[in-house]
Amino acid sequence: MDTAELQEQIAHLKDQIALLPKGTITKKKVNDKEYFYHRWSESGKRQEKYVSAAEVPTLHAQIKQRKALEKQLRDLQKQLPRPPSAASRELSTTIRTGEELRAFSAGVRQYRKRECFQQLHDYIYGPVQDKVLILYGLRRTGKTTLIRQLFAEMSNDDLSKAAFIQVGPKNTLAEVNRDLRRLEKQGFRYVFLDEVTLLEDFIEGAALFSDIFAACGMKIVLSGTDSLGFLFAEDEQLYDRCILLHTTFIPYREFESVLGIRGIDEYIRYGGTMSLGGVHYNERSTFATKERADEYVDTAIARNIQHSLRCYQNEGHFRHLRALYEAGELTSAINRVVEDINHRFTLEVLTRDFKSSDLSISAGNLRRDRANPTDILDRVDVAAVTENLRALLEIRNKEEQTVPLDDIHAAEIKEYLDLLDLTQDIEVLHLPHVGEKGSRTAIAQPGLRYAQASALIQSLLLDETFSALSLPERNAVQERILSEIMGRMMEDIVLLETKLANPNKQVFVLQFPVGEFDMVVFDPAAASCEIFEIKHSMEVVPAQYRHLADPQKCAETEHRFGPIMAKTVLYRGEPQTVDGIRYENVEAYLCGLGK
Known part of the structure; x- marks a missing residue:
């Protein structure tokens, strides 16, 4: 097919596409009633229109047809010869490739890896999915380090096909698009865009990365500290065309295994970021002083x-x-x-x-x-x-x-x-007044x-x-x-990490008219529970487990949540059993979660 025929078919496809609606259909539930809305972007602004349930099937079919035609259009456009000026145009963003990436990754070769590194690795080397991976989280939680560690493991052949793009506040989505097209033409397969949310029009135009480049076989990793920006982009543009990898929450076990720093008190004082590992961590930590914490x-x-x-x-x-x-x-x-x-x-x-x-x-x-x-x-x-x-x-x-x-x-x-x-x-439940509920909010840093x-x-x-x-x-x-x-704070840490490690169980504080269980882990499937006291102590004192040993409290708990399978005091001392109550070291307990 010559260029003239291509251009004729492209023009015909564009005419067909213009007659079809764009965007997506979203559903909202209000007072148990479902409402449907047609969403699309126009001139950089999001538009929204209510549609009746009867109109949804037809509208959905038209949107699906438009996307199919748009894909045909992109395939045809790729066959057009590129103007010489486009290939010779200078890159607009800061891009590292080849030996620059090898030098970029040298400083992290000895670093231990976070658990989420495997998910990044699997995306890069897994099958093409027409999806981008979003690596996001608050500052100093290890995002760029994860990418550098991946570069450090790449073979020379893979590294020659990789590029790291540093987006600046003055860059535009059009400039990034132009640079990506040039990289695509040069055979680059793995592209990492850092701080991509600095682009003013990123949220409205994020679908570019999945629909154009990832759909053509590129592995695209978008990273940045603007977590909300990524979540808004997922809702607005990316929908099911992205994989989310969040780095903000750093559990105790990673604090210990990655940074090599052991002790719940150290985690309480400095936990929450991975800005440093090893020597002089305490003096230089993000949270070492009030001023640094305020800045964060x-x-x-x-x-x-x-x-x-x-x-x-x-x-x-x-x-x-x-x-x-x-x-x-x-x-x-x-x-x-x-x-x-x-x-x-x-x-x-x-x-x-x-x-x-x-x-x-x-x-x-x-x-x-x-x-x-x-x-x-x-x-x-x-x-x-x-x-x-x-x-x-x-x-x-x-x-x-x-x-x-x-x-x-x-x-x-x-x-x-x-x-x-x-x-x-974290839920706070009450016995015997089961209808009374409250909550306490734990902080992840x-x-x-x-x-x-x-x-x-x-x-x-x-x-x-x-x-x-x-x-x-x-x-x-x-x-x-x-x-x-x-x-x-130790109570909150244990409650938070236990809850996140047990998504199929209910984790809560259980209060009685006098006293409480610091933590209850209820397994609905097994119809049983475990009860805990959490003590910031290294000593064993009978008063610590008086509630766990209280027959009335235990009977009320078993009536509501099934047999109590274990009674445990989490503390900072050595494991042992006292009067039938199990004492477990809190650091060992936290390290065992999620395994």
């Missing part, structure tokens, strides 16, 4: 959310957070939520003047301490301590907010934190929480009454406060 909240979380919302639907998805964004207060609201999210993510956290729950809880525990009771925190100037803490955390009180915060703001911030995999709700808790200690040191204590007294109070914080 600002750049990796708050700006992530803001950038995605700005680029999605022409800023039409800010919803009720727009006023906060325009007033420059969205970061402050997110910071406040992250600080308090472990136990009290409620409207009150956002609207009332900041008050430290850590301080009040520790005061009560110090008064009740059996060995060395003290009322020192009752004598401390709480107002001054709270003000110092508020200043350290850079959290605005209600009178400093120009935009009032309400329950809608709280709910929307929570939605985005959930989408980032930064937070996870414990170092963030601990950095803010450390700020409390700094605030206490500024109080005159506290400073008047002797050095041993000050150290004892600080140690007790941090122990309380770590204990509560």
Whole structure:
């Protein structure tokens, strides 16, 4: 077929395509009723139109026909001779190939691999799927390292067909498209695009990567820190044409196995990122200081959310957070939520003047301490301590907010934190009142929480009454406060990781009128359960398992959740059995999850 015939067929196909609807059909469920909408993009803007259920089959067939014709069109266009100017045009993006990739990967050859590396490897070397792989997650969670490790393992032949494209904020989707076409013509098969969400029109045009290049046999990996941007692109353009690989959540077992750092306390202090491995990790960790943690909240979380919302639907998805964004207060609201999210993510956290729950809880525990009771925190100037803490955390009180915060703001911030995999709700159930339910929110990056808790200690040191204590007294109070914080954080870590490792089981806290089981793992299929106490301790004390041994609590639990198959105390000591109660080391327990 000569060029003239090709062009004639192409023109005919274009005329047929123009008469057919584009886009997709989506379904929404409201009050148990299903509604259908036709979605498509036009001039960079998303359009949406309601369609009746009767119209759906015809519309679906027309959209399917259009896609088939578009594929024919692409196949014909590939047969057209390329203009010489297109082949000689300079690349617009920064691209590494060949020996540059070998040098790029040299620094990570000795690094241990994250568990998700295998999924990346399988995509690259697996069969062609007409899909792109999206490698996404918050900053410093190992995305680029995974890609460099893959380059390090490539044969010379595969590496000669690989390219790493660094997208910049000034690049456009048209420029990336042009560069990809040139790479395709030169025989490149494996293409990695880093920080692709910096493209202003990425969300609206993401289908380009799957429908054009992946469909033609290229393996395309899109990576970046803008997690919400990728999720919006999946909903808007990519649908079932992408594989999602998320790096944000780093469980304890990976913290230990990849970084070579052992100990639940180390994970509590610094867990959440993989910015370093090995020597001097503690001093240089992302969460080693309050200032670094604040910078991370600002750049990796708050700006992530803001950038995605700005680029999605022409800023039409800010919803009720727009006023906060325009007033420059969205970061402050997110910071406040992250600080308090472990136990009290409620409207009150956002609207009332900041008050430290850590301080009040520790005061009560110090008064009740059996060995060395003290009322020192009752004598401390709480107002001054709270003000110092508020200043350290850079959290605005209600009178400093120009935009009032309400329950809608709280709910929307929570939605985005959930989408980032930064937070996870844990159920809190009650017996005998089975209808009473609650939840507690765990944070997936414990170092963030601990950095803010450390700020409390700094605030206490500024109080005159506290400073008047002797050095041993000050150290004892600080140690007790941090122990309380770590204990509560350890509970959240165990609950979160157990829940994620057991998707077919129900993991929850079970509260009674007096006392609670720190964790219950209910297996609906087996109609049985296990009960746990979680203690930040290395010692065995009978009081630790008094609830597990309580006949009434156990009977009520078995009536509701089936036979109790195991009673376990998770703690930091060695494994042993005491009075029929199993003691298990918490680090060994966490390392065993998911295996």
